[in-house]
Amino acid sequence: MTVFYSDSYTVQLPPGHRFPMQKYRMLRDALLEQGVLRQDELHEARPVAIGALELAHSRHYISSFCDGSVDPKIVRRIGIPWSESFVRRSLASVGGTLAAARAALKQGVAGNLAGGTHHAFRDYGEGYCVFNDIAVAALALLAEGAVRRVVVVDLDVHQGNGTAAILGNDPRMFTFSIHGQKNFPFTKIPSTLDVGVEDGTDDATYLALLSEALPRVLRFSPDIIFYQGGVDPLHTDTLGRLRLTHNGLMQRDRMVMEAAHTHEIPLVLTLGGGYANPITDTVEAHVGTYRMVKEVFKPEMEVDSRGR
Numbered sequence: 001m002t003v004f005y006s007d008s009y010t011v012q013l014p015p016g017h018r019f020p021m022q023k024y025r026m027l028r029d030a031l032l033e034q035g036v037l038r039q040d041e042l043h044e045a046r047p048v049a050i051g052a053l054e055l056a057h058s059r060h061y062i063s064s065f066c067d068g069s070v071d072p073k074i075v076r077r078i079g080i081p082w083s084e085s086f087v088r089r090s091l092a093s094v095g096g097t098l099a100a101a102r103a104a105l106k107q108g109v110a111g112n113l114a115g116g117t118h119h120a121f122r123d124y125g126e127g128y129c130v131f132n133d134i135a136v137a138a139l140a141l142l143a144e145g146a147v148r149r150v151v152v153v154d155l156d157v158h159q160g161n162g163t164a165a166i167l168g169n170d171p172r173m174f175t176f177s178i179h180g181q182k183n184f185p186f187t188k189i190p191s192t193l194d195v196g197v198e199d200g201t202d203d204a205t206y207l208a209l210l211s212e213a214l215p216r217v218l219r220f221s222p223d224i225i226f227y228q229g230g231v232d233p234l235h236t237d238t239l240g241r242l243r244l245t246h247n248g249l250m251q252r253d254r255m256v257m258e259a260a261h262t263h264e265i266p267l268v269l270t271l272g273g274g275y276a277n278p279i280t281d282t283v284e285a286h287v288g289t290y291r292m293v294k295e296v297f298k299p300e301m302e303v304d305s306r307g308r
């Protein structure tokens with residue numbers, strides 16, 4: 001399969017910073033070492049074009065973030081110090097999701113080993129998110145006429161407030177989020193379909209809610225599904241407050257993937273959050289997503305590798 005990655009996804013942070021910046025490189029290495037992905041399946045994520053970014057973000061926010069003149073209040077809200085390498089990461093991450101979306105339209109499924117930055121709004125970012133990769137990619141494909149209807153399945157433990165704010169009123173979009181009802185963001189922006197769950201929710205409860213909601217999402221008849229597969233519902237996550245196991249997360253991924261596969265809807269994988277202690281739990285959970293996609297899309301993958 002085609003998966004986008006860039007070394008620029010990992011930037012230097014001050015010592016003791018809470019954001020698990022190392023997970024991107026660790027995930028790339030783990031996927032290759034465990035034989036889940038081959039080196040030739042990884043493609044360099046290029047910075048997104050500014051014109052595409054403007055579909056979802058204001059010119060002023062884009063230019064001020066890129067040149068470093070962005071309001072310090074916005075930088076504090078994002079929670080990661082501004083640097084040129086952080087700008088490069090932010091642009092490449094959106095570029096990776098847009099490239100993965102184009103690849104998914106051709107190949108059925110593709111991924112980006114970053115992205116899912118769903119707390120980014122039109123004029124500012126928050127919660128470690130600068131630009132909203134899924135909103136940009138969805139609006140770019142719609143603008144090109146490559147798709148007519150788009151679904152976002154956002155299973156990060158935090159509600160996709162930025163995505164809902166940017167895409168919410170667009171009749172071509174269906175946004176779906178399952179999240180911790182009492183968790184950040186404390187002011188939720190309504191998605192098309194929101195399912196808020198209690199702290200401590202376990203595998204069985206979570207999977208039942210997902211299985212109940214998915215048919216409603218599919219009735220929208222999307223031409224593409226963007227999957228924000230954040231792994232922060234994991235029980236060892238320090239921010240998630242839920243009790244999902246590794247197996248539960250993989251079953252969650254399977255449900256979304258089988259829905260896309262069965263209905264032949266192109267699927268785009270993005271990472272989303274993951275703050276487990278130890279960090280290897282987060283990395284292993286993201287590896288699980290790729291193990292599962294390889295299993296669900298096995299027939300396509302075999303054709304793909306024979307075709308090389």
Ligand SMILES: [Zn+2]
Nearest residue numbers: 156158232273
């Ligand atoms: Zn999250």
